[in-house]
Amino acid sequence: MLDFLKTLIASFQDFLFLAGRSFLNIFKRPHYYDDVFLQMDVIGWGSLPIVILIGAFSGAIIALQMARALNAYGASSEVGTIVSLTLVRELGPVLTAVMVAGRNASAIASELGSMKVTEQIDAMRALGTDPIQKLVTPRLIATTLMLPCLTVIADVIGLIGAYLIAVPLLKLISGGEYWTSSWQALVLNDLAQGLLKPFIFGIIISLVGCFYGLRTTGGTQGVGRAVTEAVVSAMIWIFVTTLLIDKVFVGL
């Protein structure tokens, strides 16, 4: 038990070490802009279809469920408010992050893991390139910039999905009322946490993926293990941090 805790704390320390070095590298030469743009394309543009799909469905589902719940209180006209608050504050950031974690934390871990087991990481160091600078920092920058964008898109698409259910299908309120109420429901606090979360999740997803990828051992089997560990821990950390952020922002 003690050994288990020791390894847990040791790997957390390694993780913080990696995080520190990759953040410092943002301000250090050489900069690999090509890799940053490539990763932004892979992570941002590549995740767009799935994020749109998930956004639309989650918006529609909230509208459907809430319509029934609100009806019990005779408050079905509040559907826009409810949808926009839950989407912007919680479901948009978390669902997008979970999708991107499934898609990209795994991709990052498997790519870096394969490079590790085929000695490409060692080769990189031997040829005078810092693997953290070349591999981790571009992924960190790309994910951290792209995830807030994806989240905003998911929020907007989710509101459209909810609109389609609430207005044309269930005819709860008029289109104008829906958009006005959903817009007026949002205050600065909601937007702040809605944008802070994906920013933090982006850091978590990229660093966790890189961390497990870079410490892969044991050949191709090890790569599979690294991918599983990366996705599972990225998701756990997403939910843990969202709770912590909520706790802070609810108090504000």
Next chain:
Amino acid sequence: MATPQEPILEFKDVSLKFGETWALRSVSLSLKPGETRIIFGSAGAGKTTLLKAVIGLVGVDTGDISLFGRDVASAKEADLFPLRARAGVLFQEGGLFDSLTVGENVEYPLINQKSNRSSNLIGADTQDRAKDALTFVELGHTFNQFPSELSGGMRRRVGIARAIVTEPPLVLYDSPTAGLDPITANTIMALVAKERDVRNSASLIVTHRYQDGEIMSDFRYDQEQGDLVALGDGKDQALRDRTKFIVMKEGSVVFFGTKQELEASSDVYVQRFVRHGDE
């Protein structure tokens, strides 16, 4: 700066432990320009760790490692980059980057040194030099292919091209012939000897094949004939003596000497690597 008489690489009493097992145990060795060391040893004897320690890819617990007159053991990663730029490495599996073409792989160290400003390559056409290095290993036609399209032996040769493209004074070869058929293996060793004799570079070769050591010890590359020629006994003795053999066991060096001394050794463990080194 190391002069021709001074060793370019020196290990002094270097030790490293992974948990309870010794990876390196009081290892001392030195290497001068143009010299070759063949390293034998069973799996897990510390051969690859030794190579990686040379350029600081693994840190050591105790002892001094000096490369080109600089201390490696206590240097920071950033300070090691200029040193590593002067040592070529061939990794066991080639270590080629899958995402780059063969040409880009070979060009990589050149471009990298350019951007790190660790050598004055500014202005030199890196692509031409990469092509030259690929032609050196007789793979000039694969420039635009990807490593995955090549056979194992070809990938190994591309790895050699990448290791020597910067014309380093020291080249480290990790099992250059492992898992290859004898003909391909001999082609590779001929290239290794060619690199040594054309550019007078020092080499550290980890291998399982006794023949690899024989080629390095008993042959030299003749540029006019374009092939290996056997060394004579008389005045060529000095050339033979540049190649020495190291046998490692559980992290320790258990044998160090010339080929004749190796063959004359009565140690059972050392004898396993003579002739029937392949097991």
